[in-house]
Amino acid sequence: MLSQIPLSYFLVVSTLMFFIGIYGFLTRKNLITILMAIELILNSVNINFVAFNRYLYPDQLQGHFFSLFIIAVAAAEAAVAIAIIISVYRQYFNIDVERVDTMKY
Amino acid sequence: MIDFGYTIWIPLIPFFMFLILGLFGGKMKPMISGYLGTLGLLVTTVLSFFAAYQYFFQRTGEEAFEKIIASNTVWLNITDKLHIDVGVMLDPISVMMLIVVSTVSFMVHIYSLGYMKGDFGFSRFYSFLSLFSFSMYSLVVATNLFQMYMCWELVGVSSYLLISFYYEKPSAVLAGKKAFIVTRFADLGFLIGILILSYISGTFDFEELTNPEGAMISQGTALTFMGFSAISVALTLIFIGGAGKSAMFPLHIWLPDAMEGPTPVSALIHAATMVVAGVFLVARLFPLYYLGAPDVLTIVAYVGGFTSLFAAIIACTQLDIKRVLAFSTMSQIGYMMLALGVSGYGDHDGLGFMASMFHLFTHAMFKALLFLGAGAIIHSVHSNMMTDMGGLRKYLPITHITFLIACLTIAGIPPFSGFFSKDEILVAAFHHDKVLFFIEWAVAGITAFYMFRLYFVVFWGKETHYHHTPHESPLTMTIPLMILALASIFSGFIPFNELVTSDGHGFHIHTEWAIAIPSILVGIVGIAVAWIFYKKESGIPAKLAASLKLLYVGSFNKFYIDELYMFITKKIIFNRISAPIAWFDRHVVDASMNGIAWVTNSISDQIKELQSGQLQKYGYVFISGVILLTFAFVYLWFN
Numbered sequence: 001m002l003s004q005i006p007l008s009y010f011l012v013v014s015t016l017m018f019f020i021g022i023y024g025f026l027t028r029k030n031l032i033t034i035l036m037a038i039e040l041i042l043n044s045v046n047i048n049f050v051a052f053n054r055y056l057y058p059d060q061l062q063g064h065f066f067s068l069f070i071i072a073v074a075a076a077e078a079a080v081a082i083a084i085i086i087s088v089y090r091q092y093f094n095i096d097v098e099r100v101d102t103m104k105y
Numbered sequence: 106m107i108d109f110g111y112t113i114w115i116p117l118i119p120f121f122m123f124l125i126l127g128l129f130g131g132k133m134k135p136m137i138s139g140y141l142g143t144l145g146l147l148v149t150t151v152l153s154f155f156a157a158y159q160y161f162f163q164r165t166g167e168e169a170f171e172k173i174i175a176s177n178t179v180w181l182n183i184t185d186k187l188h189i190d191v192g193v194m195l196d197p198i199s200v201m202m203l204i205v206v207s208t209v210s211f212m213v214h215i216y217s218l219g220y221m222k223g224d225f226g227f228s229r230f231y232s233f234l235s236l237f238s239f240s241m242y243s244l245v246v247a248t249n250l251f252q253m254y255m256c257w258e259l260v261g262v263s264s265y266l267l268i269s270f271y272y273e274k275p276s277a278v279l280a281g282k283k284a285f286i287v288t289r290f291a292d293l294g295f296l297i298g299i300l301i302l303s304y305i306s307g308t309f310d311f312e313e314l315t316n317p318e319g320a321m322i323s324q325g326t327a328l329t330f331m332g333f334s335a336i337s338v339a340l341t342l343i344f345i346g347g348a349g350k351s352a353m354f355p356l357h358i359w360l361p362d363a364m365e366g367p368t369p370v371s372a373l374i375h376a377a378t379m380v381v382a383g384v385f386l387v388a389r390l391f392p393l394y395y396l397g398a399p400d401v402l403t404i405v406a407y408v409g410g411f412t413s414l415f416a417a418i419i420a421c422t423q424l425d426i427k428r429v430l431a432f433s434t435m436s437q438i439g440y441m442m443l444a445l446g447v448s449g450y451g452d453h454d455g456l457g458f459m460a461s462m463f464h465l466f467t468h469a470m471f472k473a474l475l476f477l478g479a480g481a482i483i484h485s486v487h488s489n490m491m492t493d494m495g496g497l498r499k500y501l502p503i504t505h506i507t508f509l510i511a512c513l514t515i516a517g518i519p520p521f522s523g524f525f526s527k528d529e530i531l532v533a534a535f536h537h538d539k540v541l542f543f544i545e546w547a548v549a550g551i552t553a554f555y556m557f558r559l560y561f562v563v564f565w566g567k568e569t570h571y572h573h574t575p576h577e578s579p580l581t582m583t584i585p586l587m588i589l590a591l592a593s594i595f596s597g598f599i600p601f602n603e604l605v606t607s608d609g610h611g612f613h614i615h616t617e618w619a620i621a622i623p624s625i626l627v628g629i630v631g632i633a634v635a636w637i638f639y640k641k642e643s644g645i646p647a648k649l650a651a652s653l654k655l656l657y658v659g660s661f662n663k664f665y666i667d668e669l670y671m672f673i674t675k676k677i678i679f680n681r682i683s684a685p686i687a688w689f690d691r692h693v694v695d696a697s698m699n700g701i702a703w704v705t706n707s708i709s710d711q712i713k714e715l716q717s718g719q720l721q722k723y724g725y726v727f728i729s730g731v732i733l734l735t736f737a738f739v740y741l742w743f744n
Contacts, residue, residue: 022728026721026724026725027721097721101717102718104718104719105716
């Protein structure tokens, strides 16, 4: 069933997801939205891993393991990122990324 | 063989005194630190006299006086052969200097108890005196040139500290700086001379350097440098160092100014001990001078002769009594240098050497006496100027008598000691160089004149109006005067020809009346002229000054040597050389560095906006970069 769908379809989906993520990362001002955009980028990579593993080396599982690993790391990363966002809020009383510019020249 | 090991304590006791007084003097009562310093000096004086007695009178048999190394430590190894030692060497001249230094220093210590009483920094004064005594003792007993050089600088420092002792007085501070800089400038010559000598000979040791049969003299004359033998160059440079310390023309300018220091200091350092260090240095290296570079000795003789005449002429017109004495010191040191310069080596040829050491000894006694007497006068009148004095013989009887004795001594009237030593110098000069003899003969007359001018103006003359009646000084000041007066009278009878000679062998001298009588006569004439001019107030000096206006004005202004130095240093060196170099430094070297910094700064101002702190701007740049690289990569890959 899955084999009827060509690899390029998966790649198109993941590319779209990737650039949507990039777009969100560059344009959104809210830190939480930016975090969500980063999650999109990560997941597009996961799709790539799984798809390539399935189509190029069907008898091996490294791609699957790698994407599982990324999901676990992404969960931890989200926890850290949200903690940072909370700290930023305590400092600046908002989470607008343009206001967080103390580290300039 | 007598053990002289204890002589190491002669320099060490004043050194420890200096440490104690320097560290804890501020916490003591001033008089206690004074007594402590004097006690330390008393012990070293006893030791010095004991060492002299043992050295001169307890030798075995009749052989020559040897150089005895009483103690020696290697201080710094440079190579296996060349090392710097610190130790004590006894030979006739160093033992004689021990006597001179300890006698004068001890007298000055006692005298200062009265003279400096109640002055600010009393214990500081005594700690500096101890430092000076330590340095001077170590200088005279030095076993090698380098130890001598170290102590040479140490006496320079002590002299600086004591000249500018009243550091609130700007003139004293300036005088201290001047003394230090001028002598330090001369010491540069000394140091280079030491380096050349040690390069040739590979040793600093006096015993090896001055050994007449040693390899040093033959090696040194073989090497040449710009047409002169290396040894003459080295010895000339060393003589420059000695001339700076001994205030020889033209490096004499610091000595008159050094009179800003307290009078006991002038007596100790700038009359009796430190200023004769230059003479001592030449005497110490005398075999080297005579056998290695006799030409340099001629320079020594003429510099000495000229300085003695030059200083004597200036002394005739000065009004500050301490300055008169300072110029007189220069003149007398000129005598000593001249005597060394005309001397030969060994037995009766070494008459000049003996005469020089003899005169050094007697001069130390009578010049210290003159200075301490002047101090007593200043103490009671509160002025240095002769114009503020007159008729003091009624008020200061002891000072008057002792000062008269000192004046007679320096004028060369027998049987006072100055006659004997000066006579030997004149004999030595007569047999070597008639020109120098006549200069010195004339200077003897001028000396008698200016000393008695001082004497008559201060103690006779017209009484000026005093704010309060001058009174005789306390016993602590008059006792040293009396002791030194006795020394001035009787030290002429010490048989120097048996004890202190160029090669250690005694020889016989006989008074040459053909020279002695004219020298006595010229002294009496000098005194008589001073008597006529100054005993009562008379118009003769003023008339004479008017008729010899040029000479008088020149002499009064010290022949404008100070102004000449100022002209050379300020107008030529500072304005013509230093100022352009400073301009170049500021406007070229510094400016190019500042320019680089300014360019960097302004560029960074332009580009620092890039670091805006805006996370998303960084993101744009980063991602556009990645995309561009990707396109480039893909383009290259597929072509």
